Amino acid sequence: MSLLRGPFVRAALLVLVFAGFTCTDGSEHAATATLPAAFSDLLPHFLVEPEDEFIVKNKPVTLTCRSTPATQIYFKCNGEWVHQDDHLIERTVDPATALPVMQVTIDITRQQVEKIFGLDEYWCQCVAWSTTGTQKSQKAYIRIAYLRKNFEEEPQGKEVALDQEVLLHCHPPEGVPQAEVEWQRNEDVIDPASDPNFFITADHNLVIKKARLADTGNYTCVAKNIVARRKSTSATVLVYVDGGWSEWSKWSACGADCSMWRSRDCTQPSPGTGGKECQGLDFQSLNCTSEQCPQTVSGAEDVALYVGMVAVALCLTLLLIVVVLVYRRKKEGLDADVADSSILTTGFQPMGIKPSKPENSHLLTIQPDLTTTTTSYQGSLRSRHDAAGKFSMTNGPLLDPLPNGSHTLHNGKLNPDPAEFVTRLSTQSYFKTLPRDVANTSYGTFNFLGGRLTIPNTGISLLIPPEAIPRGKIYEIYLTVQRKEDLRLPLAGCQTLLSPVVSCGPPGVVLSRPVILSMDHCFDACLDNWAVRLKKQSYEGAWEDVLLMGEELVSEPYYCQLETETCRLFSEQLGTFALVGESLHMGAAKRLRLVLFSDTYCSTLEYNIRVYCMDDTQDVFKEVMQMERQLGGRLIDEPHVLLFKDSYHNLRLSIHDMPQAHWRSKLLAGYQEIPFYHIWNGSQRYLHCTFTLERLSLSTCELTCQLCVWQVEGEGQSFSLDFNIAKDTRAVDSEFLLMDSNATALAGPSAFQIPYLIRQKICSSLDAPCPNGADWRMLAQRLKLERHMSFFASKASPTSVILDLWEAQHFHSGNINQLATVMADIGKQEAMIFLVSDGEC
Numbered sequence: 090m091s092l093l094r095g096p097f098v099r100a101a102l103l104v105l106v107f108a109g110f111t112c113t114d115g116s117e118h119a120a121t122a123t124l125p126a127a128f129s130d131l132l133p134h135f136l137v138e139p140e141d142e143f144i145v146k147n148k149p150v151t152l153t154c155r156s157t158p159a160t161q162i163y164f165k166c167n168g169e170w171v172h173q174d175d176h177l178i179e180r181t182v183d184p185a186t187a188l189p190v191m192q193v194t195i196d197i198t199r200q201q202v203e204k205i206f207g208l209d210e211y212w213c214q215c216v217a218w219s220t221t222g223t224q225k226s227q228k229a230y231i232r233i234a235y236l237r238k239n240f241e242e243e244p245q246g247k248e249v250a251l252d253q254e255v256l257l258h259c260h261p262p263e264g265v266p267q268a269e270v271e272w273q274r275n276e277d278v279i280d281p282a283s284d285p286n287f288f289i290t291a292d293h294n295l296v297i298k299k300a301r302l303a304d305t306g307n308y309t310c311v312a313k314n315i316v317a318r319r320k321s322t323s324a325t326v327l328v329y330v331d332g333g334w335s336e337w338s339k340w341s342a343c344g345a346d347c348s349m350w351r352s353r354d355c356t357q358p359s360p361g362t363g364g365k366e367c368q369g370l371d372f373q374s375l376n377c378t379s380e381q382c383p384q385t386v387s388g389a390e391d392v393a394l395y396v397g398m399v400a401v402a403l404c405l406t407l408l409l410i411v412v413v414l415v416y417r418r419k420k421e422g423l424d425a426d427v428a429d430s431s432i433l434t435t436g437f438q439p440m441g442i443k444p445s446k447p448e449n450s451h452l453l454t455i456q457p458d459l460t461t462t463t464t465s466y467q468g469s470l471r472s473r474h475d476a477a478g479k480f481s482m483t484n485g486p487l488l489d490p491l492p493n494g495s496h497t498l499h500n501g502k503l504n505p506d507p508a509e510f511v512t513r514l515s516t517q518s519y520f521k522t523l524p525r526d527v528a529n530t531s532y533g534t535f536n537f538l539g540g541r542l543t544i545p546n547t548g549i550s551l552l553i554p555p556e557a558i559p560r561g562k563i564y565e566i567y568l569t570v571q572r573k574e575d576l577r578l579p580l581a582g583c584q585t586l587l588s589p590v591v592s593c594g595p596p597g598v599v600l601s602r603p604v605i606l607s608m609d610h611c612f613d614a615c616l617d618n619w620a621v622r623l624k625k626q627s628y629e630g631a632w633e634d635v636l637l638m639g640e641e642l643v644s645e646p647y648y649c650q651l652e653t654e655t656c657r658l659f660s661e662q663l664g665t666f667a668l669v670g671e672s673l674h675m676g677a678a679k680r681l682r683l684v685l686f687s688d689t690y691c692s693t694l695e696y697n698i699r700v701y702c703m704d705d706t707q708d709v710f711k712e713v714m715q716m717e718r719q720l721g722g723r724l725i726d727e728p729h730v731l732l733f734k735d736s737y738h739n740l741r742l743s744i745h746d747m748p749q750a751h752w753r754s755k756l757l758a759g760y761q762e763i764p765f766y767h768i769w770n771g772s773q774r775y776l777h778c779t780f781t782l783e784r785l786s787l788s789t790c791e792l793t794c795q796l797c798v799w800q801v802e803g804e805g806q807s808f809s810l811d812f813n814i815a816k817d818t819r820a821v822d823s824e825f826l827l828m829d830s831n832a833t834a835l836a837g838p839s840a841f842q843i844p845y846l847i848r849q850k851i852c853s854s855l856d857a858p859c860p861n862g863a864d865w866r867m868l869a870q871r872l873k874l875e876r877h878m879s880f881f882a883s884k885a886s887p888t889s890v891i892l893d894l895w896e897a898q899h900f901h902s903g904n905i906n907q908l909a910t911v912m913a914d915i916g917k918q919e920a921m922i923f924l925v926s927d928g929e930c
Contacts, residue, residue, distance in 0.1 A: 590665065600662070
């Protein structure tokens with residue numbers, strides 16, 4: 090018996106006593122009590138079991154266990170018996186049953202819980218004995234209570250129209266127990282029960298169902314638990330009223346000038362708190378009929394008046410004929426000059442590309458006229474607008490004025506001042522949708538030669554093909570990616586945002602051919618798993634479905650080419666677009682990009698690693714990189730891509746395998762978790778979790794660990810980190826922000842890989858059907874675009890549309906010699922490319 094130790098053995102020996110034996114455990118405590126014979130066959134049952142507790146600051150917690158009939162009770166915590174000296178025992182007798190009752194309490198301190206920090210949760214349970222056997226209580230978990238200071242997401246201020254729905258986001262600080270959330274408006278608690286216009290979601294977000302003027306104010310998210318109470322920064326909500334027109338007044342009497350008028354006022358309602366003024370006319374006039382018009386001239390005076398009017402009309406007619414003839418002659422001269430090859434090929438070189446010269450390179454080459462660098466013409470390309478207010482272009486303009494009133498046409502980059510452009514055009518009513526975010530917007534001025542707009546490092550571009558803008562027209566066009574909360578799409582059910590929200594405009598411009606809008610998407614590109622819709626925002630702000638991907642109609646003004654990571658949208662209209670998807674089954678997956686950052690400099694014991702989980706599109710990655718550069722962060726590993734499935738399972742993040750002698754994690758739980766809906770909805774552009782590590786000495790600089798990110802019952806990714814936090818002090822690597830160094834706006838031939846005249850000759854060669862199939866159909870097959878045959882066939886020049894798509898796909902990586910090789914494979918030899926006729930075909 091000398092080999093037996095501990096409370097469990099001691100308790101077992103006591104059982105022997107109650108069975109009729111008398112033994113001791115070798116210590117000074119002997120168990121000699123026995124139960125009355127009437128109760129000797131009863132198992133103990135618990136009257137009180139230990140409950141979950143939270144340790145607040147350094148105050149210990151007390152666990153209580155009461156059982157009857159019991160001869161002994163001991164606590165076991167995390168698999169180990171608690172020493173008997175730590176138990177406080179109280180014995181009583183139940184007066185109703187005469188059964189013995191035993192109550193035992195123990196105290197648990199913060200230090201005991203912290204000993205197993207990061208390994209497991211601390212738990213305790215009690216075990217009660219009787220002469221018949223033992224019983225175990227439920228487990229009680231003891232956790233250290235805390236509430237972080239910083240909110241994971243704070244509400245943002247908004248300006249909303251009257252009766253519009255308002256959504257204010259709030260993600261409270263991490264805490265144990267989980268924080269309760271309440272909302273305040275101007276320091277007063279919001280109670281949805283008393284005001285049903287408010288609603289607080291399960292995710293703690295505040296919804297104002299219909300904004301009222303009284304809802305204007307400062308909104309604060311308040312988080313509290315047993316440890317502390319935290320307040321977010323206040324978000325100002327401003328409810329404005331757009332003006333409405335009153336009813337038209339009655340027409341006035343016919344005046345002496347043979348006209349009558351009517352008016353209306355912007356008073357129903359009047360614009361308020363920054364609302365928009367009324368749109369449209371507030372005054373109208375009409376000519377009166379002859380019966381209503383008072384006669385002020387009669388007799389001979391009428392004859393003189395009529396004669397004078399006829400003479401004036403004849404003069405105006407003759408003048409008009411002369412103007413039309415002069416205009417037509419100048420226009421013919423303009424078209425001839427523009428078509429001259431010296432304009433279209435002078436200095437042609439694909440931007441930023443230095444191709445090699447394979448054997449077929451001569452097929453798509455025209456020797457430039459080296460004796461001429463520019464061609465001048467009389468007159469102006471501009472429409473009849475005020476020239477003084479037009480866009481000023483420098484550093485290689487499209488049009489340079491010459492002293493004699495003519496202009497010179499260049500291959501050039503457009504480098505406008507975006508701020509000046511926005512300020513000037515925003516004053517014009519037809520630029521109502523002009524964006525204000527100049528940092529994420531490109532602008533340019535274009536004519537029938539076309540061009541290209543690009544937002545660097547976002548994967549977003551707009552290709553304006555030649556002849557898309559009617560001849561004689563010049564458009565000032567913009568391209569922007571929307572980042573404001575007010576422009577988020579209303580998503581229903583399981584819908585999710587799959588692309589950035591992109592605007593190009595101004596809306597309403599007349600296009601002769603579709604432009605191509607390129608933007609990234611973040612889904613698995615398998616239409617068997619998804620129902621993907623293209624949404625377009627109307628001029629009034631409402632969103633409407635304009636296309637179901639995979640079921641495009643060639644007669645519609647929109648058509649999509651879906652690639653692995655990119656969507657190319659053919660559109661005959663400019664506007665605001667986005668892709669929204671709804672999964673058809675749980676196999677549908679979104680691509681998440683996982684990116685790790687840390688602080689560039691660390692002078693304290695604490696060290697933070699931030700893990701961003703974002704949609705796998707370049708525009709979101711650019712935004713995060715720019716934000717981290719401002720914070721002084723640095724990228725500590727290559728980004729990873731994770732397929733996140735529509736399985737309703739959350740995303741978990743954990744950190745492992747740190748050298749325990751030098752580092753420890755301050756995470757109280759085994760992992761962090763991001764709810765499924767926060768990721769799947771896509772309305773939050775990026776989410777992140779922070780792992781706070783602590784080094785035991787300032788001299789510790791080497792950090793090795795494994796960081797894991799996985800979807801519950803799904804795919805996972807891991808980062809193996811091994812670096813020196815002191816030596817590597819580089820900020821966010823600038824190369825990620827300079828991947829796209831091309832000009833944001835290119836006009837004319839410089840925007841295209843294929844020179845204009847070569848393009849025209851290719852089209853004339855391949856548009857006409859050939860019996861052997863050596864036409865545009867074979868070109869589409871060679872370029873792996875055969876899925877869109879019906880779309881190409883519906884266009885006046887199928888070849889031209891195919892080349893537009895090739896230009897959109899290969900602006901950065903394309904090689905014109907590659908296209909020459911394809912042309913050779915089709916069988917169009919050098920002479921045939923430029924001289925083929927219908928008869929030869």
